[in-house]
Every structure is written in structure tokens, then in C-alpha cells.
Amino acid sequence: KRAGRGDRPDAGHRAQDTGRRNWTKKLMSDTRDDQKPEAAGKAAGNSERKDNVDSPSAAPVRKPVWLHIFGHDITAPFLLLLLSLALFVPGQWTVPPLDRDEPRFTQATKQMLETDDYIDIRFQDQARHKKPVGIYWLQAAAVKLTGQGADAPLWAYRLPSVIASIISVLATFWLARAFMGPAGALLAAGFVALAIIVGVEARLAKTDAALFAMIIIAQGALARVWLKDPDKRLWGLGFLFWTALAGSVLIKGPVGPMVIGLTVVGLMVMKRKAAWFKGTAPIAGLLWFVLLVSPWFVAIWIATDGTFFTEAIGKDLLGKVGQGQEGHGAPPLTHLGAMFGIFWPLPAFFVIALPLIWHERKSPLVTFAVAWFVPSWIVFELVATKLPHYTMPLLPALALPVAAALMEGAGATTRTWLRWVAAVLLAVPALGLAVAAFAGPFALGVWPSPPGAVLLAVGAVFAIAAASRVLRGPALYAFPAICLTAICVSIGFWGFVGPALTPIWVSPRLVAAMDEIPGCADKSNRLVVTTGFHEPSFIFLEGTTTKIVSAQDAAAFLAADEAANPATCRIAAIESREEAAFLAAAKEIGLVPEAVKRVDGLNINGGDDVDIGLYEKSVPTTVSEDGNEQQQ
Numbered sequence: 199k200r201a202g203r204g205d206r207p208d209a210g211h212r213a214q215d216t217g218r219r220n221w222t223k224k225l226m227s228d229t230r231d232d233q234k235p236e237a238a239g240k241a242a243g244n245s246e247r248k249d250n251v252d253s254p255s256a257a258p259v260r261k262p263v264w265l266h267i268f269g270h271d272i273t274a275p276f277l278l279l280l281l282s283l284a285l286f287v288p289g290q291w292t293v294p295p296l297d298r299d300e301p302r303f304t305q306a307t308k309q310m311l312e313t314d315d316y317i318d319i320r321f322q323d324q325a326r327h328k329k330p331v332g333i334y335w336l337q338a339a340a341v342k343l344t345g346q347g348a349d350a351p352l353w354a355y356r357l358p359s360v361i362a363s364i365i366s367v368l369a370t371f372w373l374a375r376a377f378m379g380p381a382g383a384l385l386a387a388g389f390v391a392l393a394i395i396v397g398v399e400a401r402l403a404k405t406d407a408a409l410f411a412m413i414i415i416a417q418g419a420l421a422r423v424w425l426k427d428p429d430k431r432l433w434g435l436g437f438l439f440w441t442a443l444a445g446s447v448l449i450k451g452p453v454g455p456m457v458i459g460l461t462v463v464g465l466m467v468m469k470r471k472a473a474w475f476k477g478t479a480p481i482a483g484l485l486w487f488v489l490l491v492s493p494w495f496v497a498i499w500i501a502t503d504g505t506f507f508t509e510a511i512g513k514d515l516l517g518k519v520g521q522g523q524e525g526h527g528a529p530p531l532t533h534l535g536a537m538f539g540i541f542w543p544l545p546a547f548f549v550i551a552l553p554l555i556w557h558e559r560k561s562p563l564v565t566f567a568v569a570w571f572v573p574s575w576i577v578f579e580l581v582a583t584k585l586p587h588y589t590m591p592l593l594p595a596l597a598l599p600v601a602a603a604l605m606e607g608a609g610a611t612t613r614t615w616l617r618w619v620a621a622v623l624l625a626v627p628a629l630g631l632a633v634a635a636f637a638g639p640f641a642l643g644v645w646p647s648p649p650g651a652v653l654l655a656v657g658a659v660f661a662i663a664a665a666s667r668v669l670r671g672p673a674l675y676a677f678p679a680i681c682l683t684a685i686c687v688s689i690g691f692w693g694f695v696g697p698a699l700t701p702i703w704v705s706p707r708l709v710a711a712m713d714e715i716p717g718c719a720d721k722s723n724r725l726v727v728t729t730g731f732h733e734p735s736f737i738f739l740e741g742t743t744t745k746i747v748s749a750q751d752a753a754a755f756l757a758a759d760e761a762a763n764p765a766t767c768r769i770a771a772i773e774s775r776e777e778a779a780f781l782a783a784a785k786e787i788g789l790v791p792e793a794v795k796r797v798d799g800l801n802i803n804g805g806d807d808v809d810i811g812l813y814e815k816s817v818p819t820t821v822s823e824d825g826n827e828q829q830q
Contacts, residue, residue, distance in 0.1 A: 259607035269381030286400040289692025301734035304355040307337040311348035327509035332448035359407040363400035367391045373418035377563040385601035395540035416442035423477040431479040440483035444490035464569030528584040546623035550673040551603030570595035609673035621665035628661030647698035653690025704799040705735040711795040718767035730773025749779035757789040774809040792816040
């Protein structure tokens with residue numbers, strides 16, 4: 199029975215194979231000072247194998263000091279936590295809501311808090327039947343735990359995303375420990391933390407960061423079950439696997455089961471064996487899964503008479519598969535190209551590590567990574583709608599073999615042209631951001647943020663240093679410099695450069711302008727309609743009662759008398775393209791509107807310039823006998 203387990207290590211992670219199949223065994227002992235990539239090949243009697251690039255007979259690679267200190271099960275998570283905080287926290291308080299998805303989620307959560315209805319999901323008066331309820335519950339819980347109500351600031355709604363991103367990093371370390379020692383696992387988790395897309399999603403109050411955490415936890419449990427190849431049910435790992443799977447469904451429906459399920463099928467096909475899956479306790483686990491997800495699905499079916507499923511599956515899900523929704527259609531292989539940017543800096547190290555990964559392609563680690571990455575990537579490429587964050591659940595599948603290869607000395611004997619490709623992939627994005635930090639604000643008509651520009655310039659210097667190190671030897675030694683690059687970029691861009699781009703933050707400036715109108719500072723006494731500017735961020739910031747209306751209805755709104763509460767402030771926000779129709783409608787009903795404020799800027803959704811007038815009903819005046827104007 200033991201011989202039939204192929205190249206998988208047993209329950210104690212002890213690889214029983216030889217040759218290229220004992221990469222996991224060697225990596226599990228990576229706590230020694232020197233890593234000798236040739237050890238596995240020699241021990242297996244493969245010394246006669248001669249490879250020109252990254253062969254097993256590469257020169258020994260000495261661990262750097264930082265890896266000696268932090269490459270342990272106690273210190274590594276501590277370092278990863280500090281790294282995650284440095285990468286994910288800047289900007290949480292200062293970056294306004296990013297249209298359009300984020301404020302749609304936060305507004306729906308806000309309305310749950312306002313109405314105490316935690317079953318149905320709505321954006322103002324419209325049903326929002328696109329995603330399950332998981333993320334809304336998490337956001338509502340975060341707001342309540344901060345001691346605030348529906349009017350809580352945006353950072354409270356973002357808490358689940360930043361916490362989930364930190365959990366994703368730590369869960370990647372735990373996942374990688376199934377295949378390698380703590381030093382290699384530290385690298386794998388570090389690549390996840392450094393990835394641009396993870397940093398972006400950590401700052402967006404929506405589903406993807408939480409889904410990412412659930413998938414990594416489920417995959418970590420799955421990897422351990424597969425490696426153990428047990429003859430009995432592993433109740434602890436099975437419970438974790440099915441619970442994380444249920445969490446992924448409650449957060450984003452079928453995406454989690456698709457990625458995880460295709461990994462299971464891939465492992466079964468590649469190893470021609472399915473019996474190992476009984477370690478997850480599939481019968482009991484499936485019952486537990488149904489018990490977790492069914493209460494809300496039954497409740498939403500009753501509350502909406504089944505229309506949630508019609509819209510979520512029939513329109514949202516299948517609509518994205520068949521055609522590019524909201525202008526996000528793209529041809530196959532688009533995701534592959536996008537990964538070179540959104541997974542930065544991992545692609546540069548992947549280029550360096552690829553020869554060694556190919557050499558170890560039959561190892562359990564690479565087998566698991568391929569089963570995770572390839573099937574889901576194919577599905578994502580075939581789906582018509584393509585957004586960058588769709589492939590984020592595949593990031594750890596690339597980080598695992600790359601980290602293992604770096605521990606084995608990847609880059610020590612790599613061809614020169616591959617080194618240059620990797621160096622360019624490392625340096626160019628950081629240099630581009632540094633240039634954009636100076637040029638971008640001028641293009642928008644504002645001054646650059648001095649601290650942000652300096653930090654991004656320093657980050658570019660670190661990126662050049664990392665690229666130079668890649669050109670001179672093992673890529674492992676470039677890792678600290680690229681970490682410093684990412685930290686500088688995170689603090690510089692999210693903390694300073696982004697918030698300083700005031701022309702693109704139209705909604706916050708609109709709300710601030712209304713606060714300055716005499717008699718309108720109190721939101722509880724303010725009624726607002728908007729015409730021509732329909733961004734969800736404005737609805738979230740101004741309040742649920744804000745109405746999106748036509749130009750004619752905006753004129754009628756200002757003309758209406760507020761007999762019950764004459765102190766109420768009424769404001770109509772009219773975009774310049776709708777002003778002619780608004781003024782014509784006002785003239786027809788005898789209304790004299792007064793533009794009390796104007797806000798202009800750039801709408802980042804579509805790149806259109808906007809110029810919005812804030813109108814009130816003009817107060818008529820009469821002239822007294824002494825010639826002074828008096829309000830009537």
C-alpha cells in the first residue's frame with residue numbers, strides 16, 4: 199500500500215521517493231545553513247544527468263542572515279505579519295471609495311445596518327442580486343465591532359478585506375509548510391503579500407480578499423490530505439476544508455468550488471488515484487457544507503421568491519461567461535499577460551525559477567501547483583468577461599514552486615538573457631510608478647505629493663538594486679531589496695500620491711462642497727438629488743436618501759415646498775451636460791435656481807471630465823422703502 203502512493207510524502211511529510219521526486223523531502227530540511235541543489239540528484243543516483251540551465255548540480259547557495267533569523271516557524275509568521283501591515287494598512291483611512299464596485303458593496307451593507315434586514319441585498323431601491331451575503335455580513339460585523347453605525351467611515355467597511363489579506367499571507371505560509379521548511383514557506387507567503395493585486399484588494403471593501411483567504415485555507419487542508427494519502431478520515435483537516443469551501447460559497451458563489459474542485463480533479467487525473475480524497479470525510483463534510491450554506495439560501499429564496507437565483511446565476515454569472523459585461527470583454531490569454539503586472543514581483547522570479555521548476559516537474563509540490571493553476575486558468579481565459587482580480591486565487595500556485603526553486607539556488611546558473619528578462623520585469627514597474635508619481639499630478643493640474651514622490655523614487659532605487667542582484671547570481675538574494683521596493687510603493691502611493699490626486703476624487707469633494715453651503719451642513723436636514731453624475735461613491739458618502747433623477751425631476755424637486763420642515767436644505771447636483779435641460783425645465787415651472795457651488799474633475803470611470811453645479815432654489819427678494827433688499 200505504501201508503494202502505491204507514488205511520489206507523495208507520508209503523514210509526517212517524509213518523502214519516500216527518489217530522484218527528482220524527493221524535492222519535498224529536501225525542502226523540508228531547509229533549516230540548515232547551506233542549500234545544495236545537487237543533493238537530491240546525487241542521492242538518487244542521477245549524477246549522470248547534465249542540464250545546461252539550473253541543473254541539480256548548481257553551486258551551493260548560502261542562506262542570507264535574514265533568512266537564518268526569520269526562517270523558523272515562530273519568527274516567520276511574525277515577520278509576515280509586520281510585512282503585511284506595512285503593505286496593506288497605508289491608505290485605508292485616506293483613499294476615498296473607488297468606483298464602482300466598492301461603494302456598491304458598502305452601500306448595500308450600509309442599508310442592511312439602517313434597516314436591520316440582513317437577508318435581502320439592496321442598493322437604494324434596487325435589488326442587488328449578484329453575490330451571496332457573506333461579505334455584507336462581514337462588513338456589517340466589522341462596523342458594529344468598531345462601535346459605529348451605518349454612518350461609519352469607509353475604513354470600517356474595509357476591515358474585512360485587510361484582515362482577510364493578512365490571513366491569506368499567513369495561510370499561504372501554513373500551506374507551503376506542507377511541502378517545505380519554514381524558510382521556503384516564508385518566501386512563498388512573502389510573494390503573496392508583495393503582489394500588487396493583493397495590495398489593491400486589501401483596500402477595497404468587496405468580496406475578493408475574503409474569497410482569496412477561504413480558497414487558500416481550503417487548499418492548505420487539501421494539500422495535507424493529499425500528501426498524507428490516508429487510509430482513514432482526517433476529521434480536523436476535513437472540517438477545515440469543508441468549512442472554508444462553504445465560506446467561499448457564501449462570499450462569492452461558485453468561484454471557490456470551481457478553483458478547489460478543479461484542483462481535486464487535477465490531482466486525481468495526474469496521479470490516477472482518487473482514494474486519497476476520503477481523508478476529507480466527504481459524506482460528513484458535504485452534509486456540514488450544506489448545513490452552513492443552506493439557511494441563507496433558503497431565506498433569500500423565500501424573501502425574493504427565487505428571483506435572487508434567477509438574477510445571480512442567469513444574468514450575472516452566465517452573462518459574464520457568454521459576453522463581456524460592462525465593457526470588460528477581452529480575448530483569451532489576456533489574463534496571462536495581465537499576470538506579469540498584477541502578480542509583480544513574482545513573474546520576474548518565476549522566469550528565473552522556471553528551468554529548475556521544469557526539472558522538478560514530477561515532484562509533489564509542482565504536481566499540486568499545476569493541478570491548482572492550469573485548469574482554473576484555462577476556465578478564466580475562456581470566460582468572456584475578464585477583470586484582473588479574477589485570477590488572484592491562482593497566485594499561491596505560482597508562489598509555491600518559485601519559493602522552492604529559490605531555496606534550491608535558482609538563478610545561480612541561469613542563462614544571461616533570462617536574467618535580463620527577470621531584471622526588466624522587476625525594475626520597470628517600479629520605475630514607471632516613480633515617473634507617474636511626478637508626471638501624473640501635473641497631467642491632472644495639481645502638484646505632486648512630495649513625500650509620495652520621494653518614497654516612490656526610493657522604491658525605484660531598491661528595484662534597480664534587486665534587478666542588479668538578479669543579474670549577478672542566485673535570485674534569493676534579491677528578495678530583501680524587492681520587499682523594500684514594495685513597502686516604499688505601498689506607503690508612497692496609497693498613503694500620499696493617490697489621496698493627493700484630488701481631481702479624480704469627485705464624490706468626496708461634492709459632499710464637502712455641500713457641507714460648506716450655508717444651512718446645509720447637517721446631513722440629517724439635507725435632501726439631495728443628482729442628475730448626470732451617478733457614481734455609487736456619491737450615494738454612499740452623501741446618504742441612502744440621495745436620489746438619481748432626470749433634469750425635469752430635479753427642477754420639480756427644488757420647486758417643491760417643504761411645509762412640514764421649512765428648515766430642510768434641498769440641493770440638486772447637475773452635471774454640465776444636463777444643465778441646459780435642467781434650466782429649461784426650471785423655467786417652464788417658474789423656478790429660479792441658483793448655482794451656489796461648482797465642482798469639476800475627472801471621472802475615473804470612463805475618463806470623462808465632469809463639471810457639476812450645486813443648485814438651490816433662489817430666495818426671492820423685495821426692495822423696502824429705504825432701498826434695502828429683504829427676503830420674503
